[in-house]
Amino acid sequence: MNDDAYEGARLDKNDVVLKTTDLEKAFGGLVATDGVSIEVDRGTITGMIGPNGAGKSTLFNLISGFYENDAGHVTVNGEEVTDLEPHERARKGLVRTFQTPRRLEGMSVREAMLVGPGPQKGESIFSLFFSGSDVTEEERANIEQTRELLERFEIGHLIDQPSTDLSGGQMKLVELARAFTTDPDILLLDEPVAGVNPTLANDIKRFIRELNEEGQTFLIIEHDMPFIMDLADPIIVLDQGKVLMEGSPDEVRSDDRVIEAYLGGAGP
Amino acid sequence: MSAVSSWVSETLVRDATERRIFAVLGLITVLLVVGVLTGVIGPRFLLFQIALVGMYALLSLGLNVQWGYAGLINFSVAAFWGIGAYCAALLTAPNSPLGLGLHPVFGFLAAIVVSAFIAVLIGIPTLRLREDYLAIASLGLAEVIRAIILNERRWTAGSSGISGIPNLMSWLPLTDAATTAAIVVFLIAVVYLFLRRVHRSPWGRVLRTIRSDEDLAKALGKNTYLFKMQAFVIGSVIMAIAGAFYAHLNLYIDPSDLVPLTTFYIWIAVILGGTGSNRGAVVGAAVVIAIREGTRFLNDIGFIQTLGIDLAPLRLLFVGGLIILIMRFRQDGLLPPKDELIWPAARDESSTGGASPSGAVPDGGTSSNGGDDR
Numbered sequence: 111m112n113d114d115a116y117e118g119a120r121l122d123k124n125d126v127v128l129k130t131t132d133l134e135k136a137f138g139g140l141v142a143t144d145g146v147s148i149e150v151d152r153g154t155i156t157g158m159i160g161p162n163g164a165g166k167s168t169l170f171n172l173i174s175g176f177y178e179n180d181a182g183h184v185t186v187n188g189e190e191v192t193d194l195e196p197h198e199r200a201r202k203g204l205v206r207t208f209q210t211p212r213r214l215e216g217m218s219v220r221e222a223m224l225v226g227p228g229p230q231k232g233e234s235i236f237s238l239f240f241s242g243s244d245v246t247e248e249e250r251a252n253i254e255q256t257r258e259l260l261e262r263f264e265i266g267h268l269i270d271q272p273s274t275d276l277s278g279g280q281m282k283l284v285e286l287a288r289a290f291t292t293d294p295d296i297l298l299l300d301e302p303v304a305g306v307n308p309t310l311a312n313d314i315k316r317f318i319r320e321l322n323e324e325g326q327t328f329l330i331i332e333h334d335m336p337f338i339m340d341l342a343d344p345i346i347v348l349d350q351g352k353v354l355m356e357g358s359p360d361e362v363r364s365d366d367r368v369i370e371a372y373l374g375g376a377g378p
Numbered sequence: 379m380s381a382v383s384s385w386v387s388e389t390l391v392r393d394a395t396e397r398r399i400f401a402v403l404g405l406i407t408v409l410l411v412v413g414v415l416t417g418v419i420g421p422r423f424l425l426f427q428i429a430l431v432g433m434y435a436l437l438s439l440g441l442n443v444q445w446g447y448a449g450l451i452n453f454s455v456a457a458f459w460g461i462g463a464y465c466a467a468l469l470t471a472p473n474s475p476l477g478l479g480l481h482p483v484f485g486f487l488a489a490i491v492v493s494a495f496i497a498v499l500i501g502i503p504t505l506r507l508r509e510d511y512l513a514i515a516s517l518g519l520a521e522v523i524r525a526i527i528l529n530e531r532r533w534t535a536g537s538s539g540i541s542g543i544p545n546l547m548s549w550l551p552l553t554d555a556a557t558t559a560a561i562v563v564f565l566i567a568v569v570y571l572f573l574r575r576v577h578r579s580p581w582g583r584v585l586r587t588i589r590s591d592e593d594l595a596k597a598l599g600k601n602t603y604l605f606k607m608q609a610f611v612i613g614s615v616i617m618a619i620a621g622a623f624y625a626h627l628n629l630y631i632d633p634s635d636l637v638p639l640t641t642f643y644i645w646i647a648v649i650l651g652g653t654g655s656n657r658g659a660v661v662g663a664a665v666v667i668a669i670r671e672g673t674r675f676l677n678d679i680g681f682i683q684t685l686g687i688d689l690a691p692l693r694l695l696f697v698g699g700l701i702i703l704i705m706r707f708r709q710d711g712l713l714p715p716k717d718e719l720i721w722p723a724a725r726d727e728s729s730t731g732g733a734s735p736s737g738a739v740p741d742g743g744t745s746s747n748g749g750d751d752r
């Protein structure tokens with residue numbers, strides 16, 4: 111609302127999709143996010159790693175608006191979104207998935223997928239009664255898109271299944287596909303291959319890469335080192351709520367601080 | 379004829395168990411008709427019971443929008459019902475404290491407007507918060523409304539109640555009992571068709587998502603607060619319509635009608651019928667009321683008289699027992715929701731392969747028998 115609320119917003123270049131400035135969040139005495147400033151360039155797959163408890167998920171929650179930050183700013187496409195609700199940020203093109211797959215009781219995969227696109231005409235009761243044919247047309251297009259996307263992700267055969275009957279990996283795939291149907295400017299994936307078998311994890315890697323080649327920007331938290339090192343560039347390393355370093359996979363791999371953080375963090 | 383039977387098999391009866399449930403309901407209907415024809419049951423009595431069941435069915439449909447579609451916990455069903463009943467009574471009864479004696483249409487309109495307004499008022503502070511806030515606030519609302527009606531005698535006549543509420547459409551060439559029964563059937567039909575249209579749609583789909591996982595809906599860009607507000611208002615308005623209808627059915631209303639027990643019965647009806655299913659809400663209401671009213675007559679049965687115990691006060695126990703039975707043998711209720719919430723007009727052409735509409739969610743029959751995974 112306020113034009114000069116935050117100067118940085120105007121200074122962002124066009125090719126920065128997501129930017130955080132000095133984000134802070136504490137839970138009681140525990141500082142989970144301690145002045146984090148990161149930038150995600152358009153068209154990249156940016157990785158985010160860090161030992162357990164480094165504050166990666168917390169940072170995602172701050173960026174997507176699920177947690178309120180104590181200080182700092184978030185901008186999307188140069189626009190300040192710090193005071194917006196999660197759904198408003200999603201409408202601005204900032205769409206996330208969750209670390210633990212979300213179960214939609216009583217919904218088929220098709221149905222669960224169709225929640226993605228939006229805003230849909232058929233989400234307005236008024237349209238349901240007074241422009242039914244528009245709703246029909248849009249719904250048809252969305253059903254078709256769902257079918258194509260599931261087919262592309264090689265899970266077309268699951269379309270009629272209850273969405274709660276899928277394996278962990280299949281669920282992650284559906285979530286990725288659904289998040290993509292929102293037509294996001296940046297997709298935030300929280301551990302997209304956690305608990306996924308290696309074959310499916312490779313598939314997921316391939317699909318992310320394909321979408322990226324078509325221009326989709328990603329910010330991906332991942333614990334699986336080989337996975338993220340192979341997929342992402344640059345990689346941001348988080349430790350104890352702070353950005354430890356940022357660089358190419360090779361730079362990250364050979365950085366002493368990173369090795370130490372991981373050895374120190376993964377102690378027992 | 380075949381159009382009717384295919385409508386029945388696609389929209390009403392989805393699998394073998396449901397066929398049995400409907401067979402039992404049909405049998406009871408036949409017995410009631412036979413009872414009337416043979417003079418065992420007075421037609422006036424039966425029509426009154428139909429009107430009563432219809433009113434409870436409306437209430438259940440209302441709660442089903444809130445709890446079944448959106449997962450909203452509303453413990454003030456009786457309050458919204460009472461708001462509707464009092465709006466109708468105050469505006470239409472010539473000897474009400476307002477003394478207006480208006481046409482019943484105005485009572486219904488006032489019921490809709492006032493209940494919507496109060497629903498929004500309750501929704502604003504609670505629907506942004508966790509779900510338990512609405513539950514607590516609605517518990518409070520139920521008591522507040524009752525206290526207001528009891529104590530604001532100047533406006534509401536207090537505990538003496540309001541009598542002289544006119545009959546609806548007494549110009550119809552039917553008895554009053556038949557007219558009210560016809561009106562409630564009409565109301566249910568209108569509400570049911572309305573809900574059917576809004577439920578199987580992107581709108582209903584967002585609500586179903588919110589019910590399972592509100593954060594996910596938010597993450598996908600849905601303004602969950604607005605969706606919940608809409609569901610809450612629609613449900614509350616339906617409850618108030620049921621209340622307004624009741625005022626014209628009973629022709630008298632007083633604050634003791636607003637007991638929390640009504641809320642309890644409606645919750646039971648929705649859960650028993652199958653949370654989230656409109657068909658279930660109607661059938662659940664019928665079953666609960668049948669038990670409640672039916673057990674009134676237990677003491678008249680010769681065999682029970684010989685036992686020398688008074689069974690009628692144990693009615694709640696019967697309702698409880700029934701719930702335990704149903705939850706044991708049919709966890710999701712009598713007629714759980716089966717529909718994929720997809721706009722029907724859109725699915726006809728684009729549904730993949732030869733999958734029939736009802737086979738879209740793995741067809742209830744086979745999967746609930748074979749895939750017993752819970």
Ligand SMILES: Nc1ncnc2c1ncn2[C@@H]1O[C@H](COP(=O)(O)OP(=O)(O)O)[C@@H](O)[C@H]1O
Pocket residue numbers: 137140142160161162163164165166167168169
């Ligand atoms: N909602 C919360 N309440 C309190 N503490 C939290 C909450 N969320 C995260 N934390 C704490 O913040 C720290 C960072 O957690 P998290 O962001 O989940 O780390 P990561 O995802 O990197 O493993 C942890 O110490 C965790 O216990």
Ligand SMILES: [Mg+2]
Pocket residue numbers: 166167168209
């Ligand atoms: Mg995490």
